[in-house]
Amino acid sequence: MELKFRLNGADRSLQVPPRLTLLDAIRDYAGLTGTKYGCGEGQCGACTVLLDGQAVKSCILPAASAQGKEVTTIEGLAVDGKLHPVQQAFLDHSAFQCGFCTPGMITGAVSFLAQHSHPSEADIRAGLQSHICRCGTYPRIVAAVRAVASLGKEDRRG
CATH class of the missing domain: 3.10.20.30 (Beta-grasp domain)
Known part of the structure; x- marks a missing residue:
């Protein structure tokens, strides 16, 4: 087809x-x-x-x-060579180890943040619960998403 x-x-x-x-x-x-x-x-x-x-x-x-x-x-989240704010936050907060879950976790976080203006830590954890990180970097992942959530709505889009 x-x-x-x-x-x-x-x-x-x-x-x-x-x-x-x-x-x-x-x-x-x-x-x-x-x-x-x-x-x-x-x-x-x-x-x-x-x-x-x-x-x-x-x-x-x-x-x-x-x-x-x-x-x-x-691959489509970065614009003109500049990482999306969620991608940058994952780097800034060392929110990955093996990196296997990272692409899905980041795209999931982008979607979550587009729908939630001011999520709490509990909201972030609930919003990303369908993503499994076998390395256990959840505290850093949540910190990265919280950092982006604290930005204004325009700054979240990249």
């Missing part, structure tokens, strides 16, 4: 098998490997991307679900 969508701000047209997942379309057909395969069941969050601005688990979502929509991956 022909999959036409916007990927990180650019129109894309990919020839993909009809039952392909969005994750496989992004990694294997579009060549963007920042989004990770974790559990394959939508439980760990490593595969999280933004679909029309909403966080989705791309390992369980059919690629056809992106038809005519905007998909943003970790």
Whole structure:
């Protein structure tokens, strides 16, 4: 099937098998490997991307679900070589160790912060509960998201 969508701000047209997942379309057909395969069941969050601005688990979502929509991956968050504020905060707060969960955690945090103006620490923890960090860097991840949450709404977008 022909999959036409916007990927990180650019129109894309990919020839993909009809039952392909969005994750496989992004990694294997579009060549963007920042989004990770974790559990394959939508439980760990490593595969999280933004679909029309909403966080989705791309390992369980059919690629056809992106038809005519905007998909943003970790690679698409930086603008003109400048990291998105959430990406920068993860660096500033050493909010990752192995980095495997980081792309999904960051895209999930971007979506969460777009929907929550002034989240508490408890709100942040609840908002990111569907993301698993096996290294246990949750305190630094929460600190990074809190730092971005303290910015004005315009400064959060990058």
